[in-house]
Amino acid sequence: MIKKIITFILEILCSILLFSLVLIFIISSKVLNKDYILSTLNKNDYYNLLYTDLIEKTESNLIELDLDNETVKSLFDFNKVKQDVNSLIEGIYNNKNIVIDTSSILNKIDSIIDKRFKDNNRIPTEEENKNINELKLNVKNIYESEIMIHKNMIPKIQKIVSLINNIIPVIEIVLIVIIVVLLLVISLINNGVHIVKPLLTSGFLLIFMYILFKSKFMNILLLSDGFNKALIAVFKDIFKSIIIYGIILIILAISLNILFKENIKK
Amino acid sequence: MTKSQVLFMKAIITNLIIAFIYSLLIVILSYFLLSQPLSDFSLLLDLISANDSTKTLEEVSLDLTTKNLAVYPEYGSKYAELSIPSLNIKKDVYYGDSMRVLKKGIGHTMGSFFPGEGGSILYMGHNTSNMLRNLGNINLNDKIIVTTNYGTYTYSVYETKIIEDTDLNEVPIKRDKEILMLYTCYPFTTIVYTKYRFVVYATLDN
Structure with missing residues (x-):
């Protein structure tokens, strides 16, 4: 009984x-994998959606300049936007310093405004110069916030990612050791291999997790369209892996059951 | 099937059933032990999720008894059309005054009343060439017509002013009289942000 x-x-x-x-392994192999994140952003049109958002927000802020859509688009180079996002991801995962250069954008705004004043045959007043600087600062902030989302959070995120990257392998090894020890103890107590039920149970738990939680994550609406789409794609991949590993564990357990003839009364 | 095969199947099925019961037990135990964190997490997910509402958008309507809107428009949605025949201006009116709204048309400042409610209505629009650049050419007694799905309201211009953006006293929100205030940035050819606003005041015709 005991x-x-x-x-x-x-x-x-x-x-x-x-x-x-298994859960830690699945999540870390996706979320902590820089190449996976970059490929997810690519597959889910993140760069295009970000670029569209950027144009829209800048257009609204430059409305007094009465610029057409093409002129606003010309302020931003799509490849530079993509490069800046990739640099951000690299910086987060490799704990490197991230610098987003907006000088080319601000220079273009300067040329547009200079031309506008020349066309009107006048020079800007002191107040107008102050407003021009404020406008340029707004555009700079828009660009940085579109690329980095929350500029002030980046150093904290870098620290967290770095910490998690260092801790996860240790946690995984510790868990493996504990699991092996537990299995050995169970097998010793029961005079035979006793691996099937833990494997089956964890397989069922993964399937339960998929059934109970997947739908809750598919309607998330956070920040921008592009970010949202990419985030949901990551969740979809994670849940797909969860169900696959769940089924694999169950099949593995049944195979080991047959191999070790566990629980079979002779 | 041989006896050993039957025993195999029995063992596998027994293990499957036991494991299923174990996993149910763990789920139930987690639900009780972690009910608060799970509930908080679920609430957080609901807060950041899009509601798949099947509720259809009701039309904006005015309650004639209380003189209040019975159904308000959704933020950012178009609910009226503004026209100034003397200036050949015809623009959509949206509820809200965000940058996104003002890019599309005239914005209705939240907190001000709606046409027909008998209070002050505050509309704003950019001074761009495709919006209200010509507003400075408006004359006294010119008509401003606001057409909604619950009625058409005609206002006559009685005053225009140039104010600063901080002069909130010049655009008071009151319930005593239905006045339409329409404003845009000033000067009309300003290139960058200006602190001045050109305001048109119009009273509801009977």
Whole structure:
């Protein structure tokens, strides 16, 4: 009786740890993988959507200049936008300093305004110069916030990513060791290999997680269209991996059951 | 099927059932032990999720008894058309005054009343060539017509003023009389942000 209770507790514990290990592995292999993130952004049209957002927001702020859409578009180079986003991602994952250069954009605005004053045959007043500087600062801030979303959060995110990158492998190794030890103890107590139930249980837990949580993550609406689309794509991939690993664990468990003839009364 | 095959199947099915029960137990236990964090997390997800509302948008309508709108327009939605025949201006009116709204047409400042409610209505629009650049050419007694799906309201211009953007006293929101205030940036050919506004005041015709 005591043997059964101890086995039950250890099997439950082992299942929870195995489930956690698989989950951590799935999430870290996606979210902490810089190449995966860059490819997700590409596949989900993030750069185009960001560029469109950028044009729209800048157009609204430059409305007093009465610029047509083509002129506003000419302020921003799509390839530079893409490059800046990629530099941001690189900077976050490699803990490097991130610099977003807006000088080319501001120079273009200067030329437009200079030409406008020349066409009107006058020079800007002191107040107009002050307003021009404010306008340029607004455009600079728009560009930086579109690329970086929250500029002040970037150093914190870099620290967190760096910390997680260092901790995850340690956590995974510790979990593997504990799981192996638990399985050995269970097997010793029961005089035979006892791996099937923890594998099956963690497989079922992954499937439950997929069923209970997937729909909650598919309607998220955060920040911009591009960010949202990419975020939902990441969640879709994570949940896809969860169900696949769940099924793999169940199949593996059944195979091992057959191999080790676990629970089969002779 | 041989006896050993039957035993195999029995063992596999037994393990499957036990494991399923284990996993149910873990889920139920987590639900009770982590009910508060799970509930908070669920609430957070709901807050940042788009509501898949099947509710159809009701038409904007005026309650003639209370003289208040019975159904208000959604923020950012078009609910009226403004025309100034003397200046050949015809623009859509949107509820809200964000940059996004002002790019599309005339913005209705939130907090001001709606046509027909008997209070002050505050509309704003950019002074660009495709919007209200010509507003400075408006004359006293010129008509401003606001057409909504619940009625058409005609206003007559009685005053124009140049104010500063901080002069909120010059654009008071009151319920005593239906006045339409339409404003845009001034000077009309300004290149960058200006602190001046050109305001047109018009009273509701009977």
